[in-house]
Amino acid sequence: MSLTVVGSIAFDSVRTPFGERERMLGGAAVHFSLAASFFTEVRPVGPVGSDFGASEFEVLERRGVLTDDIEVVESGKSFFWRGRYEYDLNVAHTEDTQLGVFGDFDPKLSAASQEADTVFLANIQPDLQRRVRAQCTRARFSALDSMNLWIDTAKDSLLAAISEVDCVIVNDAEIRQLTGEPNLARGARAVMSHGPRAVVAKQGEYGAALFTNESFFALPGFPLEDVRDPTGAGDSFAGGFLGYLDSHDGEIDDHCLRRAMGYGTVLASFNVEEFGTERVAALTRSEIDERMAALHAMTQFEPLPAPTE
Amino acid sequence: MSLTVVGSIAFDSVRTPFGERERMLGGAAVHFSLAASFFTEVRPVGPVGSDFGASEFEVLERRGVLTDDIEVVESGKSFFWRGRYEYDLNVAHTEDTQLGVFGDFDPKLSAASQEADTVFLANIQPDLQRRVRAQCTRARFSALDSMNLWIDTAKDSLLAAISEVDCVIVNDAEIRQLTGEPNLARGARAVMSHGPRAVVAKQGEYGAALFTNESFFALPGFPLEDVRDPTGAGDSFAGGFLGYLDSHDGEIDDHCLRRAMGYGTVLASFNVEEFGTERVAALTRSEIDERMAALHAMTQFEPLPAPTE
Numbered sequence: 001m002s003l004t005v006v007g008s009i010a011f012d013s014v015r016t017p018f019g020e021r022e023r024m025l026g027g028a029a030v031h032f033s034l035a036a037s038f039f040t041e042v043r044p045v046g047p048v049g050s051d052f053g054a055s056e057f058e059v060l061e062r063r064g065v066l067t068d069d070i071e072v073v074e075s076g077k078s079f080f081w082r083g084r085y086e087y088d089l090n091v092a093h094t095e096d097t098q099l100g101v102f103g104d105f106d107p108k109l110s111a112a113s114q115e116a117d118t119v120f121l122a123n124i125q126p127d128l129q130r131r132v133r134a135q136c137t138r139a140r141f142s143a144l145d146s147m148n149l150w151i152d153t154a155k156d157s158l159l160a161a162i163s164e165v166d167c168v169i170v171n172d173a174e175i176r177q178l179t180g181e182p183n184l185a186r187g188a189r190a191v192m193s194h195g196p197r198a199v200v201a202k203q204g205e206y207g208a209a210l211f212t213n214e215s216f217f218a219l220p221g222f223p224l225e226d227v228r229d230p231t232g233a234g235d236s237f238a239g240g241f242l243g244y245l246d247s248h249d250g251e252i253d254d255h256c257l258r259r260a261m262g263y264g265t266v267l268a269s270f271n272v273e274e275f276g277t278e279r280v281a282a283l284t285r286s287e288i289d290e291r292m293a294a295l296h297a298m299t300q301f302e303p304l305p306a307p308t309e
Numbered sequence: 310m311s312l313t314v315v316g317s318i319a320f321d322s323v324r325t326p327f328g329e330r331e332r333m334l335g336g337a338a339v340h341f342s343l344a345a346s347f348f349t350e351v352r353p354v355g356p357v358g359s360d361f362g363a364s365e366f367e368v369l370e371r372r373g374v375l376t377d378d379i380e381v382v383e384s385g386k387s388f389f390w391r392g393r394y395e396y397d398l399n400v401a402h403t404e405d406t407q408l409g410v411f412g413d414f415d416p417k418l419s420a421a422s423q424e425a426d427t428v429f430l431a432n433i434q435p436d437l438q439r440r441v442r443a444q445c446t447r448a449r450f451s452a453l454d455s456m457n458l459w460i461d462t463a464k465d466s467l468l469a470a471i472s473e474v475d476c477v478i479v480n481d482a483e484i485r486q487l488t489g490e491p492n493l494a495r496g497a498r499a500v501m502s503h504g505p506r507a508v509v510a511k512q513g514e515y516g517a518a519l520f521t522n523e524s525f526f527a528l529p530g531f532p533l534e535d536v537r538d539p540t541g542a543g544d545s546f547a548g549g550f551l552g553y554l555d556s557h558d559g560e561i562d563d564h565c566l567r568r569a570m571g572y573g574t575v576l577a578s579f580n581v582e583e584f585g586t587e588r589v590a591a592l593t594r595s596e597i598d599e600r601m602a603a604l605h606a607m608t609q610f611e612p613l614p615a616p617t618e
Contacts, residue, residue: 087491182396184514185532205493206515209529216607218529220518223494248614258610296612298525301567303605305557 007122028122031232035239222269240267316431337431340541344548531578549576
């Protein structure tokens with residue numbers, strides 16, 4: 001099985017109450033790829049500038065991420081984002097965004113990327129998402145993320161992109177904004193009416209909820225006493241979620257989707273423990289399995305007392 | 310088993326995008342009592358004015374709530390609250406509060422109320438909470454709610470009240486404000502350091518989380534497509550939670566607390582489906598059990614695939 005992701009490959013400068021970093025490796029496709037790399041073969045697609053060097057490639061390659069579809073534009077600069085977080089860490093304040101080589105990005109996927117079983121269209125302009133989706137003709141499962149900018153400026157394109165994927169993975173506020181429906185359950189149903197069979201509402205520290213036509217499922221965020229940098233948490237969630245789905249041999253049924261929600265939650269929780277990619281780049285599979293078991297224990301209950309209780 | 314609750318018994322005028330009501334029966338002790346009445350014998354304690362009549366008592370008595378400790382002050386007026394909600398329903402905008410007879414309230418509990426096995430101190434001035442707690446000498450489990458007003462104006466009294474109960478049930482924002490700790494897990498631990506063995510963080514539509522020294526547990530809010538009035542949801546949660554705990558014969562262990570979280574979630578979800586007490590007053594036990602089973606189904610997952618999957 002294999003997974004193709006298109007999205008930003010970037011440098012991030014981030015300040016939180018717990019520290020700061022200048023020009024660290026970041027971007028949606030990077031966070032996603034590192035998280036998914038624990039489950040399957042991942043190919044990030046996207047452009048970088050000449051400032052993207054061997055040490056950045058090495059972080060990805062050490063995790064087995066296949067970097068052939070990362071296009072180095074020698075005359076350009078990589079996507080750059082600068083932001084800061086207040087104490088509550090829930091809201092990112094963007095201070096600078098430089099598209100760099102992403103401004104002229106025209107996705108051309110290699111044969112291997114086109115043959116992926118699973119595709120993730122991270123948060124980029126929806127027409128670009130559609131061009132990538134159209135090239136992945138063999139995908140058995142596809143998903144996209146988006147943001148308020150595209151809802152405001154390219155809503156029709158975004159709705160067209162949504163109609164071409166199996167799953168939408170966005171923040172709950174974006175579901176409300178996209179559908180004009182303050183009630184999340186109604187909003188998710190409205191999104192599914194465009195085609196997707198599943199909607200994942202990311203809810204920050206509160207966790208994530210999964211809506212399908214048949215059922216509803218929700219997990220809390222994994223409780224952490226030390227959160228240092230939330231940047232990339234949503235993409236790590238998507239990486240754990242889709243990485244697991246891609247690795248799963250059988251039918252993608254409700255059991256499988258729920259387990260994927262668990263892996264998404266676990267990968268997001270590791271992501272925020274350190275700055276940027278630091279924690280996930282150093283993660284092991286046994287740490288993931290251990291936290292997955294802990295998450296399971298934190299969410300189970302018996303609706304009736306045991307006969308001996 | 311029996312349960313005593315002290316808190317407001319009130320008239321509420323509420324406007325939401327889905328309708329409005331003038332001077333309907335409300336108040337924390339009322340919402341709590343109706344929810345708890347499905348599990349055990351409940352005695353609300355508090356004053357009302359001469360405007361509180363037979364039809365208000367009847368709503369409580371039809372659900373078997375014991376109203377002997379509701380003191381009618383003939384010369385006064387009942388507590389009154391007027392508020393409105395925007396489309397997102399998460400924030401109540403208070404337009405008027407009239408303490409009425411609650412301004413001079415000096416709680417004197419009947420012998421029956423003093424002998425309660427379980428006590429809930431709903432959101433009132435913390436010194437009043439302490440006076441009620443001190444009278445309930447036989448309680449095996451006690452809990453309190455509070456609000457930002459008392460954190461700002463009576464923090465020492467509130468911390469003293471907290472040190473005298475087994476469980477604190479408040480909004481997550483209040484845990485942060487009380488402890489000065491933006492991280493909820495740390496904040497809950499700081500609250501427990503004052504004495505309680507459990508902290509329940511109410512998170513509105515996102516559900517509720519339970520912190521104890523040994524474990525963490527969380528449930529999502531029950532997903533509803535029609536929410537009409539969130540007033541009293543938190544008190545209905547507490548009523549389902551403590552009502553179940555009071556009805557439970559054995560030790561109040563983690564299994565029991567988690568099940569109580571489930572009943573709290575279910576009662577809160579019914580509360581918001583109609584204005585004020587309308588839905589819970591008309592509820593049946595089988596509707597509760599049905600929704601509890603549905604909530605269970607929405608939160609369970611298997612961390613490993615079944616061998617045949």
